[in-house]
Amino acid sequence: xxxxxxxxxxxxQKKKKNSLSYYFGGKMLTEGFIVKQFRLLLLIFFxxxxxxxxxxxxxKQLTEMDRLKRELIDLRxxxxxxxxxxxxxxxQSNVEGLLKNYGIELKKSNTATVxxxxx
Numbered sequence: 167x168x169x170x171x172x173x174x175x176x177x178x179q180k181k182k183k184n185s186l187s188y189y190f191g192g193k194m195l196t197e198g199f200i201v202k203q204f205r206l207l208l209l210i211f212f213x214x215x216x217x218x219x220x221x222x223x224x225x226k227q228l229t230e231m232d233r234l235k236r237e238l239i240d241l242r243x244x245x246x247x248x249x250x251x252x253x254x255x256x257x258q259s260n261v262e263g264l265l266k267n268y269g270i271e272l273k274k275s276n277t278a279t280v281x282x283x284x285x
Contacts, residue, residue, distance in 0.1 A: 187193075200207070254260070265272050 262272070
């Protein structure tokens with residue numbers, strides 16, 4: 167017997183690389199390039215997943231920031247409105263008018279109160 171190395175038949179291996187069964191059947195994954203670069207392809211896959219999740223997280227935070235900015239503007243407007251109403255109601259003439267409406271007499275003195283500090 168002679169030493170013969172086993173070589174697969176070349177008639178069955180020469181399928182078209184452009185056929186659908188080549189890609190969907192998984193025969194593409196057994197090629198030398200894919201097998202040699204498997205770790206690199208796996209790393210690229212995981213980095214892509216991390217990139218997508220990071221982008222999603224940033225988009226979520228941006229929408230939250232926009233919502234909080236709108237809420238802050240609304241609260242500022244409400245604060246300005248309430249401050250205006252408070253100052254308009256607490257004016258001296260308004261207070262005197264309200265006291266007269268309720269029948270409360272307020273005695274106004276022109277003299278200032280003098281405090282004496284003893285040592």
